Amino acid sequence: MQINIITISTQQNLKSSATDLQRISEQTPGTYQIIFRFLERFHIGTLRAIQALATRTAKPAVYLLLGVLPVEAEIHKRKLTFLHSLTTCSNNKIKEIINRQIAVNFDNNNSFFFQSALLLAKYNLPDIFDKNIPIPSKLSWKKLVKTEISSFWTLRLKEEAHQMSSLKFLNLNFGNANSTHPVWDSVEQNLIEIRKASTKVRMLTGTYMVQADKHKFSQYTIDPTCLLCHREIEDILHVLTQCPVLCNERKEYFTPIKQLVTENSPPGTWELLFNNKLAVTQLVLDCTKYMKQLGFKEELILKLETFTRHFCFKLHYKRISLLKKLDG
Numbered sequence: 001m002q003i004n005i006i007t008i009s010t011q012q013n014l015k016s017s018a019t020d021l022q023r024i025s026e027q028t029p030g031t032y033q034i035i036f037r038f039l040e041r042f043h044i045g046t047l048r049a050i051q052a053l054a055t056r057t058a059k060p061a062v063y064l065l066l067g068v069l070p071v072e073a074e075i076h077k078r079k080l081t082f083l084h085s086l087t088t089c090s091n092n093k094i095k096e097i098i099n100r101q102i103a104v105n106f107d108n109n110n111s112f113f114f115q116s117a118l119l120l121a122k123y124n125l126p127d128i129f130d131k132n133i134p135i136p137s138k139l140s141w142k143k144l145v146k147t148e149i150s151s152f153w154t155l156r157l158k159e160e161a162h163q164m165s166s167l168k169f170l171n172l173n174f175g176n177a178n179s180t181h182p183v184w185d186s187v188e189q190n191l192i193e194i195r196k197a198s199t200k201v202r203m204l205t206g207t208y209m210v211q212a213d214k215h216k217f218s219q220y221t222i223d224p225t226c227l228l229c230h231r232e233i234e235d236i237l238h239v240l241t242q243c244p245v246l247c248n249e250r251k252e253y254f255t256p257i258k259q260l261v262t263e264n265s266p267p268g269t270w271e272l273l274f275n276n277k278l279a280v281t282q283l284v285l286d287c288t289k290y291m292k293q294l295g296f297k298e299e300l301i302l303k304l305e306t307f308t309r310h311f312c313f314k315l316h317y318k319r320i321s322l323l324k325k326l327d328g
């Protein structure tokens with residue numbers, strides 16, 4: 001089921017992107033910028049489809065959760081690897097051409113060597129055009145390029161994510177742009193678990209639709225009050241920690257979460273850290289925020305992720321079932 005959704009979505013994405021490229025190419029002759037924009041759009045669209053996320057999902061989260069760099073970073077990696085191959089090439093004819101290009105074209109903004117010099121500066125990499133600097137081996141260079149590009153994009157994506165209120169529960173002090181977030185890392189090759197994880201990721205990225213969102217998107221005409229309990233505004237915090245109509249499922253699936261934390265942390269930790277609904281919501285949506293305080297290693301984090309994934313999905317399932325009944 002999930003694979004079908006993802007496959008159809010990816011195919012639609014590919015088809016629509018290909019049509020876009022054709023349309024753009026017909027309107028104006030192809031340029032690097034046009035092709036680049038197409039690639040970027042296709043890349044982000046595919047990453048969203050893989051995670052079954054809405055198009056309004058904030059871009060930094062789409063990359064950070066999967067541990068994938070934007071297409072621009074990938075192009076830069078390949079450009080810089082190619083640059084190393086050129087500068088270390090032993091073929092005399094090629095060396096002559098390179099030296100001539102550097103001498104004639106270095107101040108040409110569009111030349112490969114000018115662009116490469118900008119990239120070296122952008123990523124704080126050694127100036128391998130400088131004859132006085134020893135050129136690293138191919139392996140060392142690739143490793144260095146990968147590390148520097150990853151650091152640069154981790155910082156940039158996290159800075160962007162920091163500005164977005166929809167990502168307030170995503171812990172930006174955890175991981176880097178090359179590592180998969182535990183929300184996906186904890187999922188095995190199992191369609192039901194993938195479906196559960198998609199639901200949780202929508203909650204984590206602020207794209208899980210609740211009454212408060214409908215209120216906002218309808219220019220404040222739709223009532224934001226919870227349709228199940230009619231007691232208060234339905235936001236994600238209400239669904240996960242407060243709605244009394246979901247209390248049976250909440251109690252059943254929250255018990256293993258609390259048990260795992262209390263059994264594996266010093267006495268009193270639970271009462272100290274999780275004494276309010278906001279902290280509990282944070283624990284459920286992205287427990288990496290408390291990794292240090294809890295002293296949890298990767299294995300326990302993945303286990304906690306699994307429990308919280310079940311918790312989110314069970315509440316979602318019950319909520320949707322009840323809403324469908326209300327709709328008649």
Ligand SMILES: [Zn+2]
Pocket residue numbers: 226227228229230231232234238242243244245
């Ligand atoms: Zn409610």
